[in-house]
Amino acid sequence: MKILIPLFCCFVTLCSCSIEFLLPEGCITIMVIDEEGKPMEGINVGIGFEKNTGSGTKGIPVRGVTDSMGKFTGKHNTLEGVQYRAYKGGYYESSGEYRFKNEVGKKWQPWNPEIKLVLRKIEKPVPMYARQFVGVLPLKDKDIGCDLIANDWVKPYGKGTHSDIIFHLRKRYVDDSDYSADLLIKFSGKNDGYIKYDLNMYNGSEFKLPRYARVDGYAKQFVRHVIRPPGRSLQDDRNDNIGYVFRVRSSGSSTN
Structure with missing residues (x-):
């Protein structure tokens, strides 16, 4: 028995090596x-x-x-x-x-x-805050503001006071095999908005976005769209290789 155990282990090891080198x-x-x-x-x-x-x-x-x-x-x-x-x-x-x-x-x-x-050099990292907000829009077919600092919907739907980003949901639902939805995302401030960047999230530097935000070129709104027609598969325009830079509460912005 003392001899068989190491011989068996050696056999398993040799088999593993041979499989590897067959590749x-x-x-x-x-x-x-x-x-x-x-x-x-x-x-x-x-x-x-x-x-x-x-x-x-x-x-x-x-x-x-x-x-x-x-x-x-x-x-x-x-x-x-x-x-x-x-x-x-x-x-x-x-x-x-x-x-x-x-x-x-x-x-x-x-x-x-x-x-x-x-390889992108680490220059002068600036402390940032990460927020995860999981919430259901209180109403559809209505502008609902989200306060990024309060991390909540604006009053009367939450404790927020400033609409940094505004969401407007248009939804049609028959059943789980027949529905569609458009989520309009827009910004309240005069100079607020977003810039979209095409990124490769799974390859390249772990630091993806530009170091400095642009001064101009910010768009005011965009739409996320999903649809599932009867008898067909879900169509979703989500793209995980797109990143966004948002500008809110900029000079001259207004409060909803």
Whole structure:
């Protein structure tokens, strides 16, 4: 019995290794640049290749630092999905994921794609406040103001006193298979509004938005729309890769 246990463990380990090396080999190069597009040397890079354990996937880390051209190349036997990240003190971490397209001759294709990652420097962080407001609009077909400081609807629907953002819901509901809704979002102040930014929420720097808000170019309103016609699937214009900068209580704004 004392002999069989280590032999069994050795057999399981060998099987695991053989399954891993049966996978095609993948290779990618991460090129790290600064915000001006210049290559960054000596940046820590981690590439996470993957293997199947039989009860899920497990990461196979390959780590290194970028050379004088800002590049680090990693390769390993892997499944088609690869994750990567670049990090250094004084910079926001940047990360992403890549999926190989097909296998040719036990090598994933395209072979050794070059992926650029931008590291954004941490300059002068400003303390910010995060609010999570979960509430149901008190009425439909009516303007309802939301006070961001009070974190509530304005009176008489809540304890708020200033309409930073105004919501107007138009809704049609027959049953769970036949409904539609438009949520109009607008701003009360003369100079208030929003700017929309197209972002890649799942790749790139963890710091996504511009460092400084623009002076002009703020739009006054936008609409969120969902519809589920009878016998058809839900259609929703939500886009998680869009970010917004709101300007409220600006000079010359009015109070509802």
